[in-house]
Amino acid sequence: MAVEVRIPTILRQHTGGAKTVEGSGDTLSALIDDLESRHSGLRDRLVENGELRRFVNVYLNDEDVRFLDGLKTPLSDGDAVTVLPAVAGGS
């Protein structure tokens, strides 16, 4: 099962500079574990004490996973996951 994951500039040191990587997993948590096996250090940048880090936003098909099931959000083949740092919006 393949899921495309978009990585922000600030975390690409863990993906050899790659903007997008592929991973697999039934849940977001499993996906992050799978990514960690190939992109060492990524998990710690995303997760702290079993939760998404405060300034990390993760979107499943453009929906913020904090309003789905967080790290337990189920994934399906062909899903797109986007990771972005939280920044100030338009004002």
Next chain:
Amino acid sequence: MRYDSLLDSLGRTPLVGLPKLAPSPDVRLWAKLEDRNPTGSVKDRPALRMIEAAEAAGELTPGCTILEPTSGNTGISLAMAARLKGYQLVCVMPENTSEERRQLLRMWGAQIVASPAEGGSNEAVRVAKQMASEHPDWVMLYQYGNPANAAAHYDTTGPELLDDLPEITHFVGGLGTTGTLMGVGRYLRAKVPGVQVVAAEPRYGELVYGLRNIDEGFIPELYDESVLTARFSVGPRDAVKRTRELLDAEGIFAGISTGAVLHAALGVARKVVAAGERADIAFIVADAGWKYLSTGAYEGTLDEAEEKLEGQLWA
């Protein structure tokens, strides 16, 4: 309608139905036209309210200088009000914002301090905080953390929506300072059992997320996740596509951020239809398209528009 002055004409904006874009007679869409405010955006509400709160607290006195980080609309609202009330205004504004916004600010007499494009509004906030510490006599209203921002929407935008649409099931707004969603969201949740409060967050180009490290991330102090029921990230292509659809189908000439909000509203509408339920979905038209004509979003192909918006703060 007659008012004593321009400032008195704030609010009571029209809520218009979108019969062509609504997916079915049972799932209706409603646009609240916030461009019908004194300076043409929803930001007139929080800007005026923040000034009045600072006046009431004795922090703002005639001749004072107001400082604010802004990507445009709040600055424009503050500039107009400051002009009428006799304050100076200094706006810290990212350089990747449209020329029209800068011209409007200058017209109303504001001074603009440019912050670097890289980092977007994050940098504007950082620069403004730095300047505030160097000028302790200036008054930074700080829309990202000022309770008067959300209170303006709790006291006016929310009640107006409910008066005009008592059957409301969903509210969709853009997420920037979070003031609109927090204020309207809290009001509606207190009055309408089960109401859904949906955020549409503009997703910009990579430049805007160019932090040096993740701990420089920013969440507005006003933000309370528990007020929302869903949050969607919308990129420039979908935002432009929907902005054009709104104009083609319903005749409404809106700014690009409204396209992002409409995109989220239509996504919600689709799910309601699939579930076989009814809905009355209201969303905010934050401003009209005039200030964004130079961005190229309104002509040419979607590919061209998307390319031109790359790296721009389009909402």
